[in-house]
Each structure stands twice: as C-alpha cells, then as structure tokens.
Amino acid sequence: MALLEITGLSKGFGSTTAVEEVSLSIERGAFFALLGPSGCGKTTLLRLIAGFETPDTGRIVIDGIDVTKLPPYLRPVNMMFQSYALFPHLDVAGNIAFGLRQERMDRRRIAVRVEEMLALVQMEGYARRRPHELSGGQRQRVALARALAKMPRLLLLDEPLAALDRRLRAETRVELIGIQERVGITFMVVTHDQEEALSMAAQVAVMNRGRLIQTGAPSEIYERPATRFVANFVGEVNLFDGRLIAGVASPALAVEGFDKPIPLPAHTHLLEGTTATLAVRPEKLLLSRAPAAEFALAATVSSIGYFGGGSIVHLATGEGRALKAYLSGVAAGSLRRGAPVWVSWPPEEGVVLTQ
Amino acid sequence: MTGLGRIGRLIFIGVPFLWLAVFFLLPFLIVVKISLAESTIGIPPYTPLVAHQVSGLELHATLANFGLIAKDDLYLRAYLGSLGNAALATALCLLIGYPIAYAIARSQGSVRQILLFLIILPFWTSFLIRVYAWMAILEPQGLLNQFLIALGLISTPLPLLNNQFSVELGLVYSYLPFMILPLYGSLSRLDPNLVEAAGDLGARPSQTFLGVVLPLTMPGIAAGSLLVLIPAIGEFVIPELLGGPDTLMIGKVLWDEFFNNRDWPVAAAVAVVLVALLAVPLLAAQRFLERERAA
Numbered sequence: 001m002a003l004l005e006i007t008g009l010s011k012g013f014g015s016t017t018a019v020e021e022v023s024l025s026i027e028r029g030a031f032f033a034l035l036g037p038s039g040c041g042k043t044t045l046l047r048l049i050a051g052f053e054t055p056d057t058g059r060i061v062i063d064g065i066d067v068t069k070l071p072p073y074l075r076p077v078n079m080m081f082q083s084y085a086l087f088p089h090l091d092v093a094g095n096i097a098f099g100l101r102q103e104r105m106d107r108r109r110i111a112v113r114v115e116e117m118l119a120l121v122q123m124e125g126y127a128r129r130r131p132h133e134l135s136g137g138q139r140q141r142v143a144l145a146r147a148l149a150k151m152p153r154l155l156l157l158d159e160p161l162a163a164l165d166r167r168l169r170a171e172t173r174v175e176l177i178g179i180q181e182r183v184g185i186t187f188m189v190v191t192h193d194q195e196e197a198l199s200m201a202a203q204v205a206v207m208n209r210g211r212l213i214q215t216g217a218p219s220e221i222y223e224r225p226a227t228r229f230v231a232n233f234v235g236e237v238n239l240f241d242g243r244l245i246a247g248v249a250s251p252a253l254a255v256e257g258f259d260k261p262i263p264l265p266a267h268t269h270l271l272e273g274t275t276a277t278l279a280v281r282p283e284k285l286l287l288s289r290a291p292a293a294e295f296a297l298a299a300t301v302s303s304i305g306y307f308g309g310g311s312i313v314h315l316a317t318g319e320g321r322a323l324k325a326y327l328s329g330v331a332a333g334s335l336r337r338g339a340p341v342w343v344s345w346p347p348e349e350g351v352v353l354t355q
Numbered sequence: 356m357t358g359l360g361r362i363g364r365l366i367f368i369g370v371p372f373l374w375l376a377v378f379f380l381l382p383f384l385i386v387v388k389i390s391l392a393e394s395t396i397g398i399p400p401y402t403p404l405v406a407h408q409v410s411g412l413e414l415h416a417t418l419a420n421f422g423l424i425a426k427d428d429l430y431l432r433a434y435l436g437s438l439g440n441a442a443l444a445t446a447l448c449l450l451i452g453y454p455i456a457y458a459i460a461r462s463q464g465s466v467r468q469i470l471l472f473l474i475i476l477p478f479w480t481s482f483l484i485r486v487y488a489w490m491a492i493l494e495p496q497g498l499l500n501q502f503l504i505a506l507g508l509i510s511t512p513l514p515l516l517n518n519q520f521s522v523e524l525g526l527v528y529s530y531l532p533f534m535i536l537p538l539y540g541s542l543s544r545l546d547p548n549l550v551e552a553a554g555d556l557g558a559r560p561s562q563t564f565l566g567v568v569l570p571l572t573m574p575g576i577a578a579g580s581l582l583v584l585i586p587a588i589g590e591f592v593i594p595e596l597l598g599g600p601d602t603l604m605i606g607k608v609l610w611d612e613f614f615n616n617r618d619w620p621v622a623a624a625v626a627v628v629l630v631a632l633l634a635v636p637l638l639a640a641q642r643f644l645e646r647e648r649a650a
Contacts, residue, residue, distance in 0.1 A: 052551050072554040079555045085548035089570045098566070099556030150557065 001064060003028040003186050004049070004154055009058030011044055018044040020210035022058070026154075026188060026203070031180050033201030034190045037233065041210040042190045043082075046156050049188070050079045063153050073102070078152040082159040084143035086131040092118070092142050093127040099150040117145040120179060137168050144176075148183060157189045161196060173200055194234045198222065206230050222281075227355045231279040236312075238285070238323050240278040244270045250347070253278050257319045263295050263347040270354070277353040282312065284349040285325035287341045296344040299323065301335050315343060383630065390623035391416040401619045420624035429608070430625065434632065436603040440519075440594075441587035444526035448534040448583045449576065451527070456538035456575075460545070471539070474532050486525060486596050493521050493597070517599035525593040533582040541575025542568075574647045581640045585633055605629060 002025040011019040018041045026032045036042045047053045049060060051072035060068045067075050078099070086095050093114050100110045118124050121141035131139055140163065147155055160176065161169045177200055180187045191197050197204050198218040205215040206229075214226040225231035228239065240262055242255035251268040252261035253276060262278060270276060286292055299315040302322070313335065315323040323343060327335075335341070392401040392415070406413045424430045459470045477485060492498045495512040503509045515521060545568065553563040569576075591606030598604070605625065612622035 050551075050555055052554075072551070073557045073559055077555075079552075081548050081552060083546070083548050085546065085552035087549060087552070087567060087571075089567075098553070098558070101566075102557035102559075102562055146556070 002026060003030075003063055004188070005059075005061040006049075007059045007061075009045070009048060009060065010056045011041075011048055011053055012056055017041075017210050019048065019055070022207075022210075022212050024205060024212060024215070026186060028186060029184055030186055030203055031177065031201045032186070032188045033197035033204045034188065034207060035194060035197040035204055035234070036192065036207035038192055040207045042192075042207050043158060044210075045207070046079070046158055046188070046190050049154070050077055050156055051075050076153040077156060078147040078150055078154075079156040079158065080143050080147040080160055082162060084131075084139050084163075086139060086142060086146070088131055091128050091130050092123065092134070095131070095142055096146045096149050098146065103150070113149055117149050120148070120182070121145045136163055136165075137172070140164060140172065144179070148179075148185065151183075152185060154186045154188060157187060159191055160189060161191070161193075169196075176200060198234070206234065208233070224351060225279060225353065228277050228279070228353050231277075231351065231353060236282050236324055236326075238280045238282065240280075242276065242278070244268075244272060244274040244276050246270070246272040253352075257321075260295060262350075264352055265348045265350055268352050270352070274354065279351045279353055280345055280349060282324040283326040283328075284345045285323065286344050287313065287315075287325060287327070287335070288344070289341065291342045291344070293344040293346075295347075296342040297323075299341055299343050301337055301339045301341060303337060304335055315341070317343065386623045386626055389619050390420055390627045391418070392620045393417055393419070394618045394620050399619065400617050420620045421628070423621060424624055424628060429603075430605075430628075433603045433605040433608040434628075437588045437590075437605040438632075440522060440526060440604060441584050441590070443523060444530060444587050445534075445580050445583045447523070447527045448531050449580060452531055452534035452538055452579065453576075456535045456542050459535075459539050460542035474535050474539075477532065482529065483592060486529070486592055489521070489525055489528065490516060490596060493524075516597065517602075519599075519602065521597040521599075522594055522602050522604075525597040526587050526590065529593065530583040530587055533586075534579040537578040537582065538572065538575045541572040541578075545571055574644055577640050577643055581637065584636060588633060589629060 004024070004026040006022060006024040009019055009022045009024075010017065020041075022041075022045060034042045034045065044053060048055050049062075051067070051070060051074075055068065058068070059066060062076060065076075067077075087098065090098065096114045096117050097110050100113060105113075114127065115124075118127060121144055123138065123141050123145065126134070126138065126142075131142070134142065140160070144157075144160070147157075157176075161172055164172060173196060176187075176189075189197070189200060198221070201218065203215065204218050204221050206213045206221060208229050214221060214230050216224075221230065221234055225234060225237075231237045231239070240253060240255050242253040242258075242262070244264075245252045245254050245261050250266055251264040251270070253264055254261045264278065288296075297317045297319070299317040301313060302316045303314045305312045305314075310326055310328045313325045313327060315325060317323060325343070388404050389401055392404060394400060395402055402415055404415060406415055455474075459467055459474070462470060490497070493515040494500075495514070495516070497516070499515060500509075500512040504512070549567055549571070550563055553567045554560075558566060589606050590604065591610050594602045594604040594607045595610065598607070609622055609625045609629070612618050612625060616622075
C-alpha cells in the first residue's frame, strides 16, 4: 500500500482553480519531487496535504487513514516552510523541541531527541542560538531538524533550497539525499528548479496549471516527456511542429518550410495528417562537415558557449530555424562562428508529442 | 548620515530634545517649584521660591506639602484607588481588545480598513461629550434603564450611574482604542507561517496561541497596556462625571486641591508624586520593549 494516496483532489480560490483533479500515489520511503513553474498549484497541493487548505473535492489518505478532514495538528505530516518559519522567540533547541512538547513528551527524551536532530543536521553547539543569530544555511538546517524531530510519516519540503546561494544549494542537495536515506522518512519536495528535482528525487511529478501532467523516474521525464510542456520545462529541447506522414517505409513529419519530411521513430503509430511535435534533446544532435545520415539539415554556427565539460552550440538552419546542440568535452573546439555544418540525429532519439 | 554633516546631525537630534525640554521638562520644573512653595492668598497663590531681601537672595523651599501627602491617608487611598481602577480597566481593555485586534488583523483589505476606521471614529467626537452621553445612557431615567423596564426585565431602575461600575465602564470605553491599535500593529506583523508551523508541529489552536501568538505580540500588549494604564491613573473627567461619592481617584483629588481649595503647592506636590509613580511602570515597559527590539 502506498504511503500517500491522493484521489481526484481539486481546490479553487474564487474563480481560479489552483489544483484540478489531481490523483497521485507515493510509495513509503520515496524521495518524491513535485516540479512545476510558479503558480502551477504545487504549493497549494502541498498545503492541502499538510492540512492548511481544505479541498473542494477529493480525498487524501496517509498510511491508510483518510486525513482529508483532519486539522494540521492531527496529521502525521510535517512541513519545512520555504521561509523556514522558525519561531523568533525560541532558541534553536526550543524550535526543534516545539513539536515534541505538544505531544507532552518526557523532558529527558526531548533533550535526547534535540541532540540527535542537531547532530543529524550538523548543528551541534548551536542549541542556544536564536534564529536571527544564524546564517541562511544554518536556519535551513534548523528548519529541517524541527520538521524531522517528530519523525513524521511524510515530510513536506516547500522549495527547501530556494533561499540558499548557488554553491550551498548544490551541497545541501546532496546532504538532503543523505539525510533522507538515513531517517527513511518519505520526502515530498516542491520545486520549480528542474535540475533540483531530477537530481534529488527518485520519482518526479510535473505539474502545470493545477494539473498533474506526468509522473515518473527523472530519466523517464527527461527522455520520454509526455507533453510539449514537459519537454520544454524539463531541460532544453529542439521542437519541430508538423503533420504526420505515415509513409510506406517509415513514419515522418512534414514541417512547413522543410524540403524533406523529418524521419520519426519507427514505433510511431499515429494517423496520417495528425498534427504532432517532434522533440529532440540538444545532446542527441550530431554535427558533421558532410551529411551523416539520409536526413540532415544544413546549418551555420551562430554562437558557441563553453561551460566547462562541454559546450552549447547555437545553430541556424537553412530554413531559418534556431537549434541547440550540446557537445561534450572539447568537441566544439574545431567549430568557428559562421562555419557551415550538417545537423542530424538518429530518428529513434526523437520523441513525438501530440499535446 | 554622511550627507547631513555635523550641523545637520545636531539639528536632527536637537529638535526633539528641544521640544521635550520646552514643552515637558520646563513645565514640570515649574510644577516642582510650586510644590516646594507655601500657599498664600494672592496672585499667584503661592510664595516665591527665591525672595529678594536686603541681605541678598534668599531661598524659600519647604517639603511640607509632601509631608502632608504622606501623613493624610486620603492621598494614599486616592493613589491606590486610581491604580486599582486603572489596572482593572487595563486588564479589561486587554481582554476585550485582543480578540478585536486579532479579528481586524486577520480580515482582508477593505474590510480591515473599515474596521480600523470604526476604531478611530470615536475620536472625531469630543471626549467630554462622549462621557456625557454615557450619563444620559446610565442615569436612573436614562436610555438603558428605560429600555430594560420597557422589556419588563426590571421594575425599578438599576443604579448604574455614579458608582464604581460606571467609572470602570467609562475608563474601558474611553481607552479601548489605545489598547486595540498597538495590539493590531503587533498582530498584523505576525508572520502567518509561524501560526501554520505551530499547527503543523502538532499544536492545537489554544497551544499555538499561548506558545507562539501571545509571546510574539508581547510588545503590542506592553505598549497598549501602558497607553491605557498611564492616562487612566491620572484620569479626572471620568471619575468626576461618572463617579460617585465613594469614587476616590487621584486626578479628582488634584482637581479639588487646585480649583476648590486653591492650594496650588499641595496640588503641585500631588502631581509630582504622580509623575514619579507613573515613571516606574513606564521605565520598566521601556526596558522590556528595548530588549524585545534587540532580540
């Protein structure tokens, strides 16, 4: 049985729908990421699970118990707020102990648990500090320790890394994964940062306009996006819109302005004339001095950006289309701005999208 | 501050100091001077502090007025009466004002503006007229008694005016806005995420209130209590108009000394002692607020 089971959850504010017909299930011990642009309803979904909002329709079941109508203080869920929401009148130990005091835990056991939590987030020796005496990164750790102190079934993290600077973010990301593995609590992270979601979570759900678009492993989301939105939002992509030609030999896409149709993966089963979009990730593109395949696009290099470990090459095709290609290592070293190249890719690497 | 220069800084700091010196310190020193004089018949009705004699300048100062205040227990009872009435009024204002301030702080945009406006609205009418209105409401043939008799709830008018009840009612009514406004300020600055975080960590609404909301709005409670307590202790109009023969408040005693007995030195001594007494809670609250701000 899944730890969290959400069925048909909807929530509107006035005339706008924040969350629409969301169904979702999360396995025990999973590291789950909810990914979407700002305003897509992911924070509302998190607040519905925590109990700060009541859904208009739908059910939330945690560990077999229907919590849909329970107030936040009766749910086996804790949340780490984006703003951390540390109590300014309590010191670090007081903040971490707050939840334990509410359940009237024995004083000595509270002290032990607080020490454990401080050790877990590597904040030993900071027990007597007040939140305003801590740096942003330290506050984030205290917020995490406070949310974990009650050993909830499910930990909700609202943009846990957003307030940290870039360097600290990368470090903390790794630490979060380590902490999750050690405590074994199910984590549900809300983020708008696709890199964060893909690198941390074992399962990712992509949301847009209140709806859940696609759920799957990070590689599935990236390699096999279900919609044009997912392809565009998660990572960089080259998109070609056109109409399907279910040719005799193999399916292809007729794109306006292109002389030849673009070959599609052989397993594409769509009706002739269907409007579809072909998505090709930049790292799938092959650049060569002579046409390397039956289908190749003539292009010129418009710019090269080296980012260490690889380069991003911006290309302009003869049809007047801009493409992006990633070249690993120093492969782009031989390319010059304005140089003519041929662009091709194995047809199987393309993804055909119909919505 | 760099753009202001030395003179600019002096003016910046100096103006408020000058204001306090001219409009508070100087009048207070005059009152202190009068409190050290003796009462005489004349204009002004007290002896000069420094007299011109043939032998030169001579200082006339006496602590007899303070001695009188200490000896006659009327003054002590009046001070205690004022303190008791004012403390009760402060407590009642806090109990009534906190839920009101909470509701205003949690209301949305335009509703909040209207509610705040309603709190400030009574200030548009003279304080004196509002107290007179209470007399019309509370007197034996007043609105409230007539209403209750018409309803058949009582047969003879209740003694609502000129007693302890009407004084307390007047104090609470008059000073409630001074409690609500600072409380509202404190509550509206309270991060709603903190309340949610407390609930998320298992605190019931009552536990959240006692453990998070109340401690974080302490500055508002201290400021509001002070704004009610201090003027309520020195209040003169309310005990004069709504009080009865048993109402003993220091403001009224001061008024009687000044206008009925024309004993300016004793009246001034009463005032000096009052200021000294009020300075204690004021300084304590000031220290508390400063510590809160530092945290």
